[in-house]
Amino acid sequence: MGLRERKKLATRAALSWAAIRLIVERGYEHVLVEDIAAEAEVSPRTFNNYFSSKAEAVASRHLDRCLLIAEDLRARPAAEPLWEAITAAVLAQFVAGPEVTAHPRPDREVWAAGLRLMMSVPAVQAETLRASATAEAAVADAVGERTGTDPAADMYPKLVAAVVMAANNVASQHFSLNGAGAETGIQQLLVDALSQVSAGLPVPRV
Numbered sequence: 001m002g003l004r005e006r007k008k009l010a011t012r013a014a015l016s017w018a019a020i021r022l023i024v025e026r027g028y029e030h031v032l033v034e035d036i037a038a039e040a041e042v043s044p045r046t047f048n049n050y051f052s053s054k055a056e057a058v059a060s061r062h063l064d065r066c067l068l069i070a071e072d073l074r075a076r077p078a079a080e081p082l083w084e085a086i087t088a089a090v091l092a093q094f095v096a097g098p099e100v101t102a103h104p105r106p107d108r109e110v111w112a113a114g115l116r117l118m119m120s121v122p123a124v125q126a127e128t129l130r131a132s133a134t135a136e137a138a139v140a141d142a143v144g145e146r147t148g149t150d151p152a153a154d155m156y157p158k159l160v161a162a163v164v165m166a167a168n169n170v171a172s173q174h175f176s177l178n179g180a181g182a183e184t185g186i187q188q189l190l191v192d193a194l195s196q197v198s199a200g201l202p203v204p205r206v
Helices: 003-026 033-039 044-050 054-075 082-092 100-103 107-120 120-147 156-177 188-200
Strands: none
Touching: 003 033, 003 044, 003 054, 003 107, 033 044, 033 054, 033 082, 054 082, 054 120, 054 156, 082 120, 082 156, 082 188, 100 188, 107 120, 120 156, 156 188
16 A cells, blocks of 8 residues: 555544544534544545545444455455454454544543434434445455355355444444443453354355
């Protein structure tokens, strides 16, 4: 990946994180595109080059993270067992990026309350569902490549992608929405969730 592309991805990540952080803190209706752009130190025009709405900016973090799961899964050693590769690919996406390091989350309980409100906004829900569908298809393609199956003809890669996304979503929601009471880190929750679902989906013999 060239420098220009890396800069574009960094700007996209910064805008998405700024949107999430401001909306969690202030509420969806109290955040303008101009606020998000200013927080990310870009112009509103730049925001509009990346996203069509605040809701799309929020969902972008989920989409980009899940698309990277598919990308990382393709890059992992071919001899690595499927579910070990999937787990490693998922965990790799939950390392805080520079945008989070520079602007960390507030108190866990405050964050959880704001996140619940943000995720109740219909526009955010719709964009998140759209992002999940796009990411799930990408993960299915990557699983198909590793297992010699075809998402267009075989159910297995689509089943795996669906449960990977479900495990990812449930673990993330459990961690984010349980406030200060969540003693288990997100990485361990993901490992537990993927371990439970993988037991019922052994790799088929092709």
